[in-house]
Amino acid sequence: MVNYRTVEAMRNRIRIERAILDITQADLAERIHVSRQTINAIESNKYVPSAVLAMKIARIFGKTVEEIFELDEND
Amino acid sequence: MVNYRTVEAMRNRIRIERAILDITQADLAERIHVSRQTINAIESNKYVPSAVLAMKIARIFGKTVEEIFELDEND
DNA sequence: ACCAAAAGTAAAATAAACTTTACATTTTGA
DNA sequence: TCAAAATGTAAAGTTTATTTTACTTTTGGT
Numbered sequence: 001m002v003n004y005r006t007v008e009a010m011r012n013r014i015r016i017e018r019a020i021l022d023i024t025q026a027d028l029a030e031r032i033h034v035s036r037q038t039i040n041a042i043e044s045n046k047y048v049p050s051a052v053l054a055m056k057i058a059r060i061f062g063k064t065v066e067e068i069f070e071l072d073e074n075d
Numbered sequence: 076m077v078n079y080r081t082v083e084a085m086r087n088r089i090r091i092e093r094a095i096l097d098i099t100q101a102d103l104a105e106r107i108h109v110s111r112q113t114i115n116a117i118e119s120n121k122y123v124p125s126a127v128l129a130m131k132i133a134r135i136f137g138k139t140v141e142e143i144f145e146l147d148e149n150d
Numbered sequence: 151a152c153c154a155a156a157a158g159t160a161a162a163a164t165a166a167a168c169t170t171t172a173c174a175t176t177t178t179g180a
Numbered sequence: 181t182c183a184a185a186a187t188g189t190a191a192a193g194t195t196t197a198t199t200t201t202a203c204t205t206t207t208g209g210t
Contacts, residue, residue, distance in 0.1 A: 025186075037169075041189095047166065047167060050125060050167070050196085051144055053168095059146070064140065066130065069130065099156060110198070112158095112198080112199075113199075117197095123197080
């Protein structure tokens, strides 16, 4: 059981919103012109997306950035 | 007259919102724990902030990320 | 006009995002 | 159950964000 590197700064609802739209990580990646691995990494909190990506993702889901991403307490 | 490097991806209302709150770049920087130069660079579109920074900035102003930052057309 | 504070800029260094390639594991549906 | 599709992961490489230090320019008030 290994500890994968994650960034403790935000939580996100991408997986849930993807499920609602019924689209894959690859679909989402294609729609915002990033690699599938980038979506996977953001979705699983391996790193924090740029504001541009966050806004594009939120826009696909018809939500605000704050409805998709939540800042961790303690900052 | 030199062309300073800017990133064409977003516009922002930081300067305006700072004026409303009457705080300096240095004040804002301090409140979100980044350097003053980082605020200056974001405010003058030298680069795109991370989603975490964008959210912290928006939160200071009591607005959503979308109310502070606007994606450029054409993406 | 002068001074101080604020804002602009720049360069070098470091950290972090993002891509590409490639393969392993899990899930899904026929 | 079998195959295909979707997801997870990793490493190496590139680009971009962010820091630090330091200096210049602009702005506001007296």
